Amino acid sequence: MTHLDEGTILTIRDHGLVDADAHEHLDRCASCTSALAAAQGRADAVARSLRALDDGPPIDVDAAKAAVRRRLDERREAPRPRVPGVYGSLGRAALLVALASGAVYALPNSPLRGWLAGDDVPGRSTVETTADGEPAATEGVELAVPTGGLSIALTTAAMGQRVEVRWVDGDRLTVEAGADSRYQVSDGRVGVDLGPGDVRIDVPAGNEPIIVEVNGRMILQRVDGGLVVQGDVLSSDPSGIVFTVGQR
Amino acid sequence: MDFDTTFEAHYPGLVRYCRRLTGDPDAAEDVAQESFVRLFDHGIEGTADGLRAWLFTTATHLVRDRYRVETNRRRLLEENPVEPTTGESPDRSLERSEDRARALAALDTLATRDREILLMRYSGFSYKEIAESVGVAATSIGTLLARAEARFEEACVSGEAA
Structure with missing residues (x-):
């Protein structure tokens, strides 16, 4: 029996598109079902670890919005760096x-x-x-x-x-x-x-x-x-x- | 979508993604803002999902081009910059600081592309969107993600043991 490869198992875990055969195999294969459960557990662990990186100063959307507006204004007022068609x-x-x-x-x-x-x-x-x-x-x-x-x-x-x-x-x-x-x-x-x-x-x-x-x-x-x-x-x-x- | 709606819908998520990608809150804000500047400056239009994908991809490229991520991570690890939350116990503060340092170090073990794939997936992007952003076939994403997750988790665990 050929088991599902790791990429296919992750694709199933993440609700991606795989062949119907893969789902059929999963329904009757304890080994691949177990691998899918392990992949889900790993996803939970990875998500938990990554959340540790979300610490930081609060995100001030209004201040950022104002900063972006300023940058846009500056960019629109400044002359564009260009090379003309005749190639200066x-x-x-x-x-x-x-x-x-x-x-x-x-x-x-x-x-x-x-x-x-x-x-x-x-x-x-x-x-x-x-x-x-x-x-x-x-x-x-x-x-x-x-x-x-x-x-x-x-x-x-x-x-x-x-x-x-x-x-x-x-x-x-x-x-x-x-x-x-x-x-x-x-x-x-x-x-x-x-x-x-x-x-x-x-x-x-x-x-x-x-x-x-x-x-x-x-x-x-x-x-x-x-x-x-x-x-x-x-x-x-x-x-x-x-x-x-x-x-x- | 107008400026305010687009900004409020996507800016916080983009900053969080950039914090994970750079490990540096200041650089994350800068990259996220520059991505929005380019979005509006170029007059990019599209669906909410399309604009979100454009912003995240642009931010990924900006980080890749502008910031030497590995150098930043090492500096941040050395400086251990986590600030304690007000009212938090010293033990909890230390634990959070260690979790953050461990996650940064674990990301540092990944190749640039694997890190981008991992972080985009955990920001909710589909395999197809990730594939188009990093320039690989969508059918390869599952395998690449499996490898990135395994390496990341292994590095986190070995960091805990150390």
């Missing part, structure tokens, strides 16, 4: 300097990922694109990437937001997003804190490996000529793929 010379120069120090790429399990993710490591060069730009139809960053891999991380993406990835000739990586988006560029990595609006990423066809992440989830990886797509694909053709940000 200051921002462009800074980006090229950043890229000149070497495109760096890290596979998902590489220790370099922590470095790319922003851990404080001496010598890391990070450039904030703070050049103020005039209003433009498109805004974004453009980088010269002669060789090597790239990681593009989109954060605060909203459900239903459209992300288009295109393979292009040449050595220019371009990321364009809504006017309220903010960009951060370090060696081999572009991070975009997204505002509303569609996203378009033009990736040099000759560069590898490439990773595109949305809200911390990898949606596309190109490595060794192969393409791994995990996002919600809206449409696809040889020149690129269009994703839509899925429901959380």
Whole structure:
């Protein structure tokens, strides 16, 4: 007899969806019933232990609300850090300097990922694109990437937001997003804190490996000529793929 | 949902989640507030559940990116920052302080992703919501959660024995 694995038992405990066969097995298997009871006991113990961390000063919702309103006002009054559609010379120069120090790429399990993710490591060069730009139809960053891999991380993406990835000739990586988006560029990595609006990423066809992440989830990886797509694909053709940000 | 309704519905829960995630009440408040700023600044809309998931996911990413959680936990463990509750007996105060230190140390034994999965589950999120937040298949959550729970409980028990 094959017993239920631990993951299935926890899924049943937490009222998740499992095959009907699993429930049938549970009805007639004392061993798995016992394992389910043990898992429930463990959940109670874990919940009890975690409650110890809830101690702290009382949560003052009104004060927090006022603080958030202040932050929103400050943010709305301050000029947005932007790189205009024509890619202002200051921002462009800074980006090229950043890229000149070497495109760096890290596979998902590489220790370099922590470095790319922003851990404080001496010598890391990070450039904030703070050049103020005039209003433009498109805004974004453009980088010269002669060789090597790239990681593009989109954060605060909203459900239903459209992300288009295109393979292009040449050595220019371009990321364009809504006017309220903010960009951060370090060696081999572009991070975009997204505002509303569609996203378009033009990736040099000759560069590898490439990773595109949305809200911390990898949606596309190109490595060794192969393409791994995990996002919600809206449409696809040889020149690129269009994703839509899925429901959380 | 308007600003007040959304804030009052989700802020306390988000702060509690961030306290567990960071082990630092000040950092927790900061992250929770920044998550709300981004929610309203970006004009994110959705159902109450959808907004809650968005806020918790954003907070998780902020913690991951901004705060060196392990460093904070170690500092907090060293400082043993639990403040006694007014009127509480010294024995009870000590016991609470030890429970808190043990839970922090036990969370510290988990990998970042396992810790996020554990804490999101114990904040009431479904496997599907957790999967989308941490970027793994929903079918893997049961197994990952089982591992995280087992390691956490084991660390708590060994902490009690120590």
